[in-house]
Amino acid sequence: MIDDADVVTPAATPAVRDARRAWILGGSLLIASATLGLIAQGSWTFAFPAVGVAIDLVWGAALLVFALGIRGSGSVVGRQSLGIAALVVAAAAPLASRLVWWVLPLQTWDATTATSVGTLVMVLSPVALIVATVVIGRAGAVPDRLRWVPLIVVAVAVGAQVLAQVFVVATSGSLVQPDLVAVVFGSAAIGTLGVLLLGILAIVFAPRESPRPAAPTQVYPPAS
Template structure:
């Protein structure tokens, strides 16, 4: 128990800080330099928080019980946003040649599918580990399902009714932000709250700061 509480608290505070920085990043959209700095800061906070929660400051604090599959998936979830941010900064296509276009499309699809698959594995592993008190052990999976739904819905609407999608861009953008905040502020606050409960387990956290919007 003593090993769990600091893990939840530190991990939760890291997620809350990531959510706050993410909101600030959205407010300076017109300044690419500041926006990039805030993106990297948010990615760093996200990675640190997820790694702390996954590995735990002590073995008993690990939200996936330090099972190899859970640790591998959680590590990918933690590091992927920073990797994606850096690659996007370095590999923006400068021409429309077939080779570069194909490589860029492959990267776009990979950046959508890979974090979702890793997140699903990490969330299921955290839920099955049952280190977290029920029903909160499945909270990461709830957040992931919501984020995927918020990404799929506008894609379907864009195919079925493109004009309607154009009229709802603001709404879907707001919903995407809500999904991001659920994975950061929401789960972070939950982690901190449960860290103060006597006899409570840890909080398993999943979400992608870079989840599709």
């Protein structure tokens, strides 16, 4: 049986094979994270906290694969330090914030500290993802037709979350509980579907061959 990761063109090098494996593995992890997120939305995550931890771990593993690649190949940020750092922060932030609230429950914090930490936790991951996706767009490690897709997905997801928060605050006291839950989880579902899309695209467009060298520029002798 032929491993799909090995189905590449004759022009492929070992580095391309590793890059392809990295994209397929990272994409599969993103799909798994999104699928778990869609299944767990609602009371399941609160009834079974381990589901949330599993989602955070799979998500973090996916971002680390995309940041570092396999044996140095397949990094979507072209191994640029800023992009790697941003993806590592985005990978660790969800699980780290979950652990912080477990170890130090909200009731043990004063109001000012709790607000500051809560705000930091809320913005850390989106900011890191925005930085990382900008680096992806500029690094040239992703095909031109895809390189800005991650930034678009992140922008839409963050925008949906912000609009949901503004809507909830603006209509506080006038929304019944089911409507409030629908707004919050609806905005979260947009981000989850975006993750699912990126996972599928990563698998479909995983590298198959070495980049072709640019054609040499023809230099003509000056006209006499």
